[in-house]
Each structure stands twice: as C-alpha cells, then as structure tokens.
Amino acid sequence: QFHGDELIIRRGQTFQIEIELNRPFSAETDKMHLELKTGLLPKVSKGTHVIIPLVEHLEDERWEAKITEQNGTKIKLS
Structure with a gap:
C-alpha cells in the first residue's frame, strides 16, 4: 500500500487504485x-501521456483498467 503525492508505475506491473466519487458509478x-x-x-x-480505458477483461501487454470492486461511491481499479 502506498500513500503519497507521487505514484511510480512500471509498464507491465499490475497495480490497484481506489477512487471515491461524488455518486455511485454506473x-x-x-x-x-x-x-x-x-x-x-x-x-x-512519445509515451509520456497514456490513456487507460476501462475494460471488462484485462489483456497482457496493454494499458487497461478493470473495476474489481464497487461499494457505493468507492470503486477499486486494477
């Protein structure tokens, strides 16, 4: 678990992030x-700006995110 202003992510390394929204996500x-x-x-x-889509199923070798948990206004992405 990491808490701070900066997050280091390596290509190919799975990570999780929890986001709290102002309403439930649909x-x-x-x-x-x-x-x-x-x-x-x-x-x-140049690979210094990456747009990560939400998907149903994660694939290897791609930047993707999937909702793994949802509880009210909080969602966890992997």
Whole structure:
C-alpha cells in the first residue's frame, strides 16, 4: 500500500487504485478512463501521456483498467 503525492508505475506491473466519487458509478451510463502523464509536455506519441480505458477483461501487454470492486461511491481499479 502506498500513500503519497507521487505514484511510480512500471509498464507491465499490475497495480490497484481506489477512487471515491461524488455518486455511485454506473457502467451503463457513465464513461471513465485514467490518464497517466509524466514530464513537462506529455505526449501520447512519445509515451509520456497514456490513456487507460476501462475494460471488462484485462489483456497482457496493454494499458487497461478493470473495476474489481464497487461499494457505493468507492470503486477499486486494477
């Protein structure tokens, strides 16, 4: 478990994050993705800005997130 302002994530390393929203998340009506950025001018083309979609099933070798737990306004992503 890690608490702090900076998070270090390595490509291919699984991690979990818990997010608290202002209302319950509904996969049928809500859209969500994560964005990871590093450096002063992050760019998708340079791999310094990564957009992570929510998916139903995780695949190897891809940046993806899946809801593994949901309790009211809190969701846990892996």
